[in-house]
Amino acid sequence: MSIVVNGMPAEVPGDPRVSLLDFLREQLHLHGTKKGCDQGACGACTVLADGERILSCLALAVQYDGRSITTIEGVGSATDLHPLQQAFIDHDGFQCGYCTPGQICSAIGMADEIRRGVPSHVTDDLDAADMPFSHEELRERMSGNLCRCGAHNGIIDAIATTLAPLPERATEAAE
Amino acid sequence: MTPLRYARAVDAQDAVLQATTGATYLGGGTNLVDLMRETIERPEKLVDVSGLAVGVEETENGGLMIGAGTRNTAIAAHPLVRQRYPVLARAILAGASAQIRNMATAGGNLLQRTRCAYFYDESGSRCNKRQPGQGCDALGGFNRNHAILGASDACVAVHPSDMAVALASLDAVVHTRTSKGERQIALTELHRLPGDHPDIETVLEPGELVTGISLPPALPRSTYRKVRDRSSYAFALVSVAGAIDLADGHIRDVRLALGGVAPRPWRAYRAEDVLRGGPIGKVAFAAAADAELSHAQALRDNGFKIELARRTIVAVLDELTGDPA
Numbered sequence: 057m058s059i060v061v062n063g064m065p066a067e068v069p070g071d072p073r074v075s076l077l078d079f080l081r082e083q084l085h086l087h088g089t090k091k092g093c094d095q096g097a098c099g100a101c102t103v104l105a106d107g108e109r110i111l112s113c114l115a116l117a118v119q120y121d122g123r124s125i126t127t128i129e130g131v132g133s134a135t136d137l138h139p140l141q142q143a144f145i146d147h148d149g150f151q152c153g154y155c156t157p158g159q160i161c162s163a164i165g166m167a168d169e170i171r172r173g174v175p176s177h178v179t180d181d182l183d184a185a186d187m188p189f190s191h192e193e194l195r196e197r198m199s200g201n202l203c204r205c206g207a208h209n210g211i212i213d214a215i216a217t218t219l220a221p222l223p224e225r226a227t228e229a230a231e
Numbered sequence: 232m233t234p235l236r237y238a239r240a241v242d243a244q245d246a247v248l249q250a251t252t253g254a255t256y257l258g259g260g261t262n263l264v265d266l267m268r269e270t271i272e273r274p275e276k277l278v279d280v281s282g283l284a285v286g287v288e289e290t291e292n293g294g295l296m297i298g299a300g301t302r303n304t305a306i307a308a309h310p311l312v313r314q315r316y317p318v319l320a321r322a323i324l325a326g327a328s329a330q331i332r333n334m335a336t337a338g339g340n341l342l343q344r345t346r347c348a349y350f351y352d353e354s355g356s357r358c359n360k361r362q363p364g365q366g367c368d369a370l371g372g373f374n375r376n377h378a379i380l381g382a383s384d385a386c387v388a389v390h391p392s393d394m395a396v397a398l399a400s401l402d403a404v405v406h407t408r409t410s411k412g413e414r415q416i417a418l419t420e421l422h423r424l425p426g427d428h429p430d431i432e433t434v435l436e437p438g439e440l441v442t443g444i445s446l447p448p449a450l451p452r453s454t455y456r457k458v459r460d461r462s463s464y465a466f467a468l469v470s471v472a473g474a475i476d477l478a479d480g481h482i483r484d485v486r487l488a489l490g491g492v493a494p495r496p497w498r499a500y501r502a503e504d505v506l507r508g509g510p511i512g513k514v515a516f517a518a519a520a521d522a523e524l525s526h527a528q529a530l531r532d533n534g535f536k537i538e539l540a541r542r543t544i545v546a547v548l549d550e551l552t553g554d555p556a
């Protein structure tokens with residue numbers, strides 16, 4: 057039994073009670089993923105499971121046996137930042153930084169959802185083939201990640217400039 | 232600490248066989264894991280059914296069959312759901328967060344438990360759902376979020392699901408399986424009203440597995456409106472699912488269901504009866520809302536929900552009978 061974490065196979069814990077979050081932090085010592093509320097309410101623990109964003113605090117590690125998990129450590133490193141990490145710095149997308157790993161993993165999963173055409177609560181035309189990458193959409197789609205420092209505007213700017221498809225990025229810049 | 236075993240079911244038959252006394256089915260875990268951590272749920276064994284019955288398919292009669300293991304996101308993103316059942320897509324997208332919707336299954340969403348704070352407060356509060364006969368601290372306590380319809384002296388908690396409210400308005404049917412065989416239950420009959428036994432929340436037998444949810448063909452127009460304390464990532468104070476079929480300036484057929492106001496997804500039959508076959512317009516809509524809400528009972532803190540429900544019903548009917556955008 058194993059879970060592949062950032063490309064490396066890791067043995068699944070024997071106790072089925074262990075959450076994916078505790079498994080990552082306490083067994084694999086990957087401390088990038090944060091525990092905010094431990095009850096699904098804040099998004100600090102967001103990781104990617106086969107590319108989809110999930111909450112590791114509500115996930116039992118055993119349930120992810122055979123799946124591939126990406127944490128912030130797998131997104132970029134101090135010497136090799138992911139463009140979104142650089143954009144968070146450029147746009148003041150954080151203050152204390154506690155919510156940031158979750159925000160970044162969440163944003164990567166979100167951009168993929170938009171590309172796949174998954175609608176959101178604020179999408180007017182459910183039938184549209186292309187989902188807009190507007191600020192309103194980004195705010196709604198990122199609403200599962202709270203930031204107690206109130207860096208939301210910088211976070212949305214960082215995401216819009218980095219992950220939006222190129223034509224939409226150009227319009228944002230021109231505005 | 233009670234030991235806990237985990238098993239992944241390979242199919243529905245295997246799941247039912249594995250679901251022996253003390254076992255609980257595990258969907259996406261977004262409700263169950265939290266309740267286990269709070270020691271409100273104390274299963275001895277988890278039978279993981281999240282990999283079973285995944286997918287949405289069109290049925291022969293032009294309806295849909297949604298597998299119980301289908302993730303909430305996948306249902307809301309499915310082209311046929313978006314085209315024909317916007318009420319369902321909109322209800323799902325109005326619930327929880329994207330991360331939770333990516334994890335949550337259709338079966339788990341239906342069977343998620345109440346968010347009543349006294350139910351959650353295992354060590355400090357009395358709750359007849361948790362501890363039958365103990366009493367209900369919500370009755371005389373902070374009950375702003377609680378029920379105005381269908382409650383009892385034993386329990387005033389509401390069912391928290393948005394998806395189930397849409398399904399109630401769609402005449403959905405829940406497909407289940409036990410060791411004795413399969414059966415079908417109207418979604419509106421799945422959840423019990425609390426009466427003297429709020430601990431018994433559904434008509435399901437122990438070990439009964441939800442395998443899927445089927446929908447009949449949809450009415451031409453439908454939508455979902457949710458009112459909550461913040462614009463995203465919050466449970467409903469009041470929500471309304473509505474579907475309508477108009478003909479020659481009157482209402483040929485209509486379905487309405489309310490969320491956030493009752494112990495189960497609340498099908499508003501009384502309002503529908505007032506509207507069906509009748510005229511379009513604010514007067515009729517208000518009369519329909521009044522017919523449903525004349526039976527509402529306010530607790531100390533939640534009287535506002537009656538007026539809020541009235542206005543939301545009228546707004547949804549306005550939207551459904553207005554010019555298509």
Ligand SMILES: Cc1cc2nc3c(=O)[nH]c(=O)nc-3n(C[C@H](O)[C@H](O)[C@H](O)COP(=O)(O)OP(=O)(O)OC[C@H]3O[C@@H](n4cnc5c(N)ncnc54)[C@H](O)[C@@H]3O)c2cc1C
Pocket residue numbers: 095096097255256257258259260261262263264280299300325326327328331334335336337338339340341342343344391392393394439440441442464465466467
């Ligand atoms: C912070 C937060 C906010 C939320 N906000 C909303 C909201 O606004 N609106 C909303 O509707 N929901 C909301 N939710 C709840 C969420 O939608 C539910 O937790 C989710 O739908 C449950 O699905 P699951 O698959 O994870 O269920 P699980 O947690 O796995 O299971 C829930 C229950 O269903 C049973 N079960 C699961 N599958 C089956 C099956 N096939 N047959 C029989 N029994 C089964 C389990 O035994 C368990 O009792 C929120 C949750 C959180 C944590």
Ligand code: FES
Pocket residue numbers: 090091092093094095096097098099100101102111112113114
């Ligand atoms: S720690 Fe997981 S959502 Fe807050």
Ligand code: FES
Pocket residue numbers: 149150151152153154155156202203204205206207
């Ligand atoms: S940067 Fe501090 S919580 Fe978001």
